[in-house]
Amino acid sequence: MDHKQIQIPRRQFLRQAAAAMAVPLLPAAAARAAADKGYPDAPIKVIVPFSPGGPTDLMARTIGKPLGLDLKQPVIVYNKPGGGGAIALGETRNAAADGYTLAFPSIQAVTNPALRSDFPFDMEHDFTGITVVGYIAHVMVVKADFAAKDLKEFVAMAKASPHPYAYGSSGNGSSGNLAMEMFKDRAGIALTHVPYRGSGPAVQDLLSGQIQTMFLDTTTAIPLLQAKKLRALAVAPAKRSMVLPDVPTIAEQGYPGFDIHAWYGLLARSGTPAPIIDTLYRATRDALRDPGVLKTFHSLGIEPGGNTPQEFNALIRADLRSWSSVINKLGLKIS
Known part of the structure; x- marks a missing residue:
């Protein structure tokens, strides 16, 4: 199968990735000192690889806010978009392994290694998981007056159309792009990307x-x-979304096994002491039980996470392998 080239400026990506890797690594002794003197005793930086408002x-x-209250230290969010997430991940990877600099990536962190041959991590x-903070389902939508009322009708119309x-x-390389490429492959239809x-x-x-x-x-959809x-x-996940319970899954509509779940979670640099990871996990898990957080998440269509560090690391490993298989099968690459 010919590779479908996803056109993103290669020079720009490499420049951003190189910048992300340029900061010298700080010694592990700093992490041990942080653990010994009681963590945390300074503000915690959370680096988001996307622009504000998403x-x-x-x-x-x-x-x-609730995380900071639990830890008794400010939790400050910084936005560092660029390089397919490499800027934010690089800043975390090159910080001390002391729990004061965390990354907040999306599932893009496990699709980019397969999409980008020069992904630098x-x-x-290089990283260790703390917990998934939330899941956001992707929903396939059409204009309200579009003729197809369900997936079966849409596929039939797409196949009958003289033009894709x-x-x-x-x-x-976004989740929406990958989800639709997977769907059109399963459905056997031609669609033009x-x-x-931005959405x-x-x-x-x-x-x-x-x-x-x-x-x-x-x-965005709700x-x-x-x-x-x-x-x-x-909806793309294997199970119906708790925020759109009346919308059937793709799997329910004739495509068994179709399952795309988009997670968003906290990562620390590899080598961060286990007691610090556990402190961050427990505080985040408790924050995700806060009624105000749950209310806000529900209004935004976010399903709360809270899995253990061990479970999150297992999810990362599984997703790296499954997405690599899918992306290679579809012949998708970023150049």
Whole structure:
């Protein structure tokens, strides 16, 4: 199969990745000292690899306050977009392994190693998981007046169309892009990818009829579904979303095994002492039980996480392998 080149400026990515790797590593002795004198005794930095206002940023800021209250230190969120997440991950990887600099990546952290041949990190060994903070389902949507009322009708219409339908995404290599590539492969339909810089412009073109469909995260989709501007055809996870319980899954509609779950979680540099990881895990787990956090998450279409560090690390390993298999099968690469 010919590789489908996802066009992202290679020189820009390499420049950003190199910058992320340029900071010299701090000695592990700093981490041991932090553990010995009582953690934490200084503010904690959480680095989000996306711009302010998106789902990841909102999630990080929502848990930041109760997390800080529990740890008795400020939790400060910094936005460091760029390099497919390499900037944020690089700053965490090159900080001391003392629990004061954490990364807050999305599932993109486990898809990029397969998509980008020059991705500069070993996600299994350079980082250690603390916990998944939240899951956001992706929902396949069409304009509210689109003729197809369910996935079966959409597939039939796509196959009958003399020209391929166009689908949008928030960018090359995004979860929405990968989800639709997986779906069109399973459904045996031709769809033309139109990448945008963010979901906002893509939604505008969907509403105007310039594109016919896309996968949206529930945070973005729910207000548009409630306003009856869009209609949901299916959700991508294997199980129905708790925030869209009436929308059937893709697997339910004739594609068994289809399962895309988008997680967002906290990572520390590998080598961070286990007591510090445990402190961060327990504080985050408790923050995720806070009624205010749960209310905000539900309003944003976010399902709370809270798995153990061991479970999160196992998820990272499993997703690295499964996404590598899928991406290689589909022939998707970023160049």
